[in-house]
Amino acid sequence: MALELHPLEQFKIEPLIPIHIGGLDVSYTNAALFMTIAVVLITALLVLGTRRGALVPGRWQSVAEMSYEFVGDMVETNAGHGAEPYFPFVFSLFMFVLFSNFLGLIPYSYTVTSQIIVTFALAATVFIGVTIVGIVKHGTHFLRLFVPEGVPIVLLLLLVPIELLSYFIRPFTLAIRLFANMLAGHTMLAIFGGFAASVGLLAILPVALDVAILALEVLVAALQAYVFAILTCLYLRDALHLH
Amino acid sequence: MDLASAKMIGAGLACIALVGAGIGIGNVFSALISAVARNPAAQPQVQPFAFLGFALAEATGLFGLAIAFLILFVF
Numbered sequence: 001m002a003l004e005l006h007p008l009e010q011f012k013i014e015p016l017i018p019i020h021i022g023g024l025d026v027s028y029t030n031a032a033l034f035m036t037i038a039v040v041l042i043t044a045l046l047v048l049g050t051r052r053g054a055l056v057p058g059r060w061q062s063v064a065e066m067s068y069e070f071v072g073d074m075v076e077t078n079a080g081h082g083a084e085p086y087f088p089f090v091f092s093l094f095m096f097v098l099f100s101n102f103l104g105l106i107p108y109s110y111t112v113t114s115q116i117i118v119t120f121a122l123a124a125t126v127f128i129g130v131t132i133v134g135i136v137k138h139g140t141h142f143l144r145l146f147v148p149e150g151v152p153i154v155l156l157l158l159l160v161p162i163e164l165l166s167y168f169i170r171p172f173t174l175a176i177r178l179f180a181n182m183l184a185g186h187t188m189l190a191i192f193g194g195f196a197a198s199v200g201l202l203a204i205l206p207v208a209l210d211v212a213i214l215a216l217e218v219l220v221a222a223l224q225a226y227v228f229a230i231l232t233c234l235y236l237r238d239a240l241h242l243h
Numbered sequence: 244m245d246l247a248s249a250k251m252i253g254a255g256l257a258c259i260a261l262v263g264a265g266i267g268i269g270n271v272f273s274a275l276i277s278a279v280a281r282n283p284a285a286q287p288q289v290q291p292f293a294f295l296g297f298a299l300a301e302a303t304g305l306f307g308l309a310i311a312f313l314i315l316f317v318f
Contacts, residue, residue: 008316173302180305183312227298 007190011114011183030110031118038099038112067095071229078233082240089129090236093122094229101182101221105214113224114182116175123174126232134239145242174231181224185217250315257311264304271296 015027049064057065071091075083079090097113104111112118134142146163147156189210196206275293279286 173306176306176309177298177302180309181301184305184308223294223298227295227302230295 006194007187010186010190011111013115031112031115034100034103034110034112035118038096038103041103042095042099067091071095074226074230075233078230079236080241083233083236086133086236090229090232093126093232094225097122097178097228098222098225101225102218104182104186105217105221111182111186113178114186116179119179120171120175122178122228123171126174126235127171130232130235130239133236134242137240138242142239142242145238170235174228178224178228181220185213185220188213189217250318253314254311257307257314260307260310261304264301264307267300267303268297271300 013029013031015025015029016033017028019026019028045060045067046064049060052058052061054061068091071094072087075087075090079086100112103109104114134145138144146160146167148159148163151159192206192210192213196203196210199206271293275289278289
């Protein structure tokens with residue numbers, strides 16, 4: 001029974017500096033700490049990395065420029081030509097998710113994106129933002145997004161509710177994809193670590209498996225950040241170009 | 244049947260969804276390998292799609308896992 005809760009103990013939010021305003025608990029928690037660390041690291045990489053502004057970049061400047069170029073390329077390829085104003089948003093999203101995922105891999109740290117409320121806040125921001133962009137650009141024509149061209153009226157009765165459903169489920173799938181990946185990965189690491197603690201001499205096997213899973217988690221951390229950003233670009237393209 | 248046992252059985256059943264994830268991921272990478280074997284020059288163009296497809300296929304399986312966790316720890 002005690003073992004049952006233990007893998008999930010790592011996701012507990014603990015207030016580091018308790019702050020209560022009115023009836024609300026706005027404590028500075030360990031989740032908030034790691035969000036702050038992620039933002040500070042990203043800012044340090046980008047600001048300090050490009051401080052010298054050399055024409056032939058050194059190592060940090062190279063990394064900063066590569067991240068900028070990677071996301072810029074992704075936005076241009078996947079969101080189409082009207083999407084340049086949204087590049088800072090996609091870049092911030094990508095870097096925040098990437099750094100949060102990577103920071104969570106450090107032992108004894110806290111994975112911010114393993115909380116459904118964090119990923120849902122990010123996904124809801126994307127969904128509401130993209131919908132507003134579409135409505136502002138197209139007005140009532142935006143509803144054409146749910147009506148594919150060249151479909152007979154009889155099929156439309158079935159198709160439009162399905163299209164509507166798949167549109168409104170987007171923030172949830174976006175949030176749950178990131179959350180479930182992070183949760184599953186860290187829970188697996190904790191479970192195999194628990195095995196290693198209780199087995200004795202055979203502990204080399206769970207530890208070796210943990211090393212392999214950690215390598216997989218590094219890949220998943222980067223990949224989930226990439227998928228979050230690229231889906232944001234695709235949804236933006238849907239809203240801007242209505243197909 | 245008491246709630247705790249029903250929860251265990253429900254969580255176990257919900258994990259059957261991961262079969263779909265396994266098949267889907269296998270399909271995605273099999274397509275990638277076939278494509279690159281036929282036309283190695285296309286690899287940098289096909290690879291981003293392969294990773295996107297892998298993440299989306301895995302996500303669908305992980306929705307099932309999320310339901311399993313929901314059943315176990317929320318209800």
